[in-house]
Amino acid sequence: MNLITGIDVTADALEAQKTRLDIVAQNIANAQTTRTDKGGPYQRQVVSFATELLRRSDDTSVQTVKVASITPDPTPGQQVYNPQHPDAGPDGMVTMPNVNLAYEMVDLITASRAYEANLSFAKNARNLAMKTLDIGK
């Protein structure tokens, strides 16, 4: 048993939420990117989580979290008429990335709130560990 209970699970959760924040940053940064290595406009990336069984040395197990996949969102991007754009087709239409800033902001806030919830657990676990060390004093 750990002295600080559950801290290993919380560490994984913070890591997973941080990955999600990174991907949100990437999506917002590329909201106007019409040219990528693969050709075509930037495609919004979506993070998904999965549980992972964490078996400890004392034979207890607990379900931690990991990033299952980072996959591109297949929704087609918006077509904008802009014949001056270097990536415009012969008809003057440009395919913009399928990033919706409103969705990204919602994701950003959800991820940071989840991060805070896990962080508050870490603080609480520390206080309990200090209490444990005070037993008998």
Next chain:
Amino acid sequence: MVDPIFSSEIYQLAGKLMDASALRQDAIAANLANAETPGYRRMDVSPDFAAQLKASAESGSLADAPNPTLVEDPNARAVRADGNNVEIEHELLAMNQSSVEYEYEANIVTSNIKQLKMAISGQVSAS
């Protein structure tokens, strides 16, 4: 004379309850971590533990009481569309409740040890 103090009913009971509270903290950590994992079901200390502990306390065989285990919470409400039933607010409240319980149980253990110290030294300890 020392042995009966550490095997006293209240001391052992507090120890078992501390195990359960620490395990519940583990479960809450896992629940918070998986608050957005599709299909995850919240975990909690097995509800049988309280009944088993009560039974062994009544029969005076606390040393044989089982250790708490984690199971999927059978009383969880609110399943979201993705099959996950974790509510962050509920978890944070449970975390606070479990911490208070843990501190209370730790205080019981401490006061037991203090009584022993007082009996040995004949003095009330300073702190």
